[in-house]
Amino acid sequence: MFELATRLAGWHSAGTPFALATVTAVRGSAPRDPGAALAVHPDGTVLGNVSGGCVEAAVYELARRCLDTGEPVTETFGYAEADAFAVGLSCGGELDVLVRRVNPGDAALGSVLADDDPVALCTVTAGPAELIGTTIAVRAATGPDDSRTAVSCAPGAVGSTGSAGLDAAIVADAAALLAAGRGGVLRYGPAGECDGDGVAVLVQCRVIPPRLLVFGAIDLAAQLCRLGRDLGYRVTVCDARSTFLTPHRFPDADELVVDWPHRYLAGTDTDERTVICVLTHDAKFDVPLLVAALRGPAGYVGALGSRRTDAQRRRSLVAAGLRPDELTRLRAPIGLDLGARGTAETALAIAAEIVAVRTGHGARPLSTLCGPIHGSAARPPNRSRQIA
Template structure:
């Protein structure tokens, strides 16, 4: 449910009622993990998924029934045996809780709004679709009198959105910000040029900052959750920014440019006192080898490398690997 928090809040703020189908159990192979959800507003609009599209049509009707006064309920899907019966094609079995979100307690809806804002959130659901929550930072639900008599069917947690710092506000940054925001990153765009660093150019950004990047970084230290992407092609900006980023615990530091630009940049960084160990962390030329060259294709290449690094994956084609596709 928390994965669709922004959509839920948008509908609630528009005065709608909202029902959700939340994936609470997975057995065997399935397209989505526990916590994935499909939401239906009282205006009939839908968002999200709990499968590859195999069972959502049935869930629309179930969600509508809940909005029409029906009770929250559990439903399971496996391989459909009869023609026209909703079921999964991947061989697994999923259990889904169909419930109304708009009737949750104020505390529970507060957690939904936290998730929508990219903050950490925690919520537990029982089989009746009721919820209880935890104080931020607490690993267990708050004692609201229910914990002793009810067991959670599923506990949903969402961490704060992963911060992505994009240095340089050119067209590649526009494409990268749009794609990264859609993937759940909290993107901060940083550029000293007022003409380029505008919210109008970056409507999906968490923040757009007009400042020299090294000066901003001096006041905003990076953490191990940060990814830093430098897209400026200007050594006056690149070198001090990368020197600061490489000295930080940032998980990913990458810079766009040709191999010639990279070699020239590395020499400038060495002159600036950056160690060989720190330089070994620099991803440049940036991105995975996907072959594209447009700003959008380049953004995909860059974000794919950021996501690969975040999950400690290989970046190889799944057809050449073994083991489970999901849940790694």
Template sequence: MVAACCFGTVTPARQFSKHGFRTVGRMLDQAAEICRRLDAGQRVVAATVVRVEGSAPRAVGSSFVVGSDGTVAGSVSGGCVEADLVERCRGVLDGAPAHVTSYGVGDDLGEPGLTCGGTITVLVHEVSALTDGALHQVRRAAEGLDACLALDAHGRACTDDPAVVLRTPVAHPLLVVGAGEHAVALTRLAATCGFAVTVLDQRPLFATKERFVDAYAVVRDWPDRWLAAHPLTAEHAVVVLTHDARVDVPALTAALASPARYVGAMGSRATHARRVEALRAAGVGADALARLRSPIGLDLGGTTPQELALSVLAEVVTARNGATGLPLSTTTGPLHRR
């Protein structure tokens, strides 16, 4: 097995396969960048994290790419590790074989390594040398579609006994009710963080794709009517930003009756109190009301739409991960949940 405290150590392919470092992670997170370079006629070598032990900055599937034009993109850790990987990627561009290397913590001054105490195993391989079928999967990933790429320890696409299987990350569904400026800011930030955002508003003037270019979908309909026809799952987060009881009370009644993981609504404490009374009158029970997060967001002290978006999305992510939302400096235990 790869030593836990090694720096830039090349592991032979047969050893990598022999010890079965089969792992499943995200599709190359630089898929769009890889495709851009391929379309420009470049060769591209990627350094892809295929195993993480202990604490590390990036997860399995994170990648760092070097093009034949000499430029780089992406990240697997930062610092001297990536400086070492640049040279390894250039070596593959110059004809060296694909290989596996590990970085951990040790005492040798000047050696590339991690400072967070963990170990990452990285596969250095030429993406542009993949088969057409494998490259098709990379292009699907770049387009945000379902994709799966199985690689052996030489970085070649395979079907039997893969060393690593990379898949597209599952987009987290987020329903934003109300198409005002706060919704524009939230949609932009949430899409950047991997959410598939559906914006829902009955007003044609506001619910336009031109205003919500980052949204997965923009729906012009009354929110409660749309929700009645589109059942939510436990993976959904619902954020109600209408600030209009005629719209948000029926929408929240439907959302709170669903298994959605997160349901929140914008408004002051006084607005929240009036809204709760209206929801009770609509037949929403105490257990459902206890799920409603309002006033919405974490206490960041911001006032702009962008700052509110950050506050709300932070609360959504906290709820999704079952985290505390506390400053990490006040907590104990691992920083990265695997």
């Protein structure tokens, strides 16, 4: 839902009610994850999608009806093999969709749309009729300096289910999910009992985006910036040469930094979600930068260069004191073997490797694997079983 927030904020601030359809659960090879959303304005304008096109028309009709009645509705969509023309998912999966009307006075959703701070949006998706569609927005606690910090004390919350016990349970558990940076489905009894399962609550978390640090103001960096932003990263390009580091050359970067790469990295925040791409392939920049990067917490560190360049660079890194276990973290030459030529294809190969490392998948052709396409890593097919 958060990818629609900017447009939905305009609708909400204008006092316009709209219908919001949200994927609440998926089974099998469904094309979108829980939290995917489609919104419908009273004038018929549509934002987002819940299935990549398979069931959008049916969800749109549900949304129009919900706008008229104000009553939330839950529908399950799947593939009906007996009727090839039935509304369903051609991928063979199944998904549940909750459609509800968002009114101008919806404080919880309004709070979420008001800014882009970290927040957990909690929506009751199953349970007693009076609870379905109710929402609570849970924000991170603020530290003494009024900056956003990890949730360590009572977080701020807006909205209510109408049950004090259920509200308290949702806020506490959603705060923990927000602190961990992930969403999920919570289950309770109708009054918030932890051993009940009659009430289901979808928690969608908006967290500070991970960082993509690109070192080297070259054409490839510009292509990588574009892909990085599409993948949800906050992109910084750093280079010591101000002549090449201009907004005109890097329109998709969130930040441009003129500094020596290793000095900038030493003074900036990184974590296990951080991606570092070293594209300078110049030893005076690469070696001190990579020593710092490989000793830090970044989840991905890659460096551009030929195999000859990489071999010499690794010798220099060892000479600079890097241990073998630290050096094994370096992904160089950077990118997957796609047969890439030119900057656009090379950027794609790098982005593909970043995704594969983040998800832990093997980056093999889906046609050689079996099992679910989305979610957990697919496994190699059992050839003897297939042949039999």
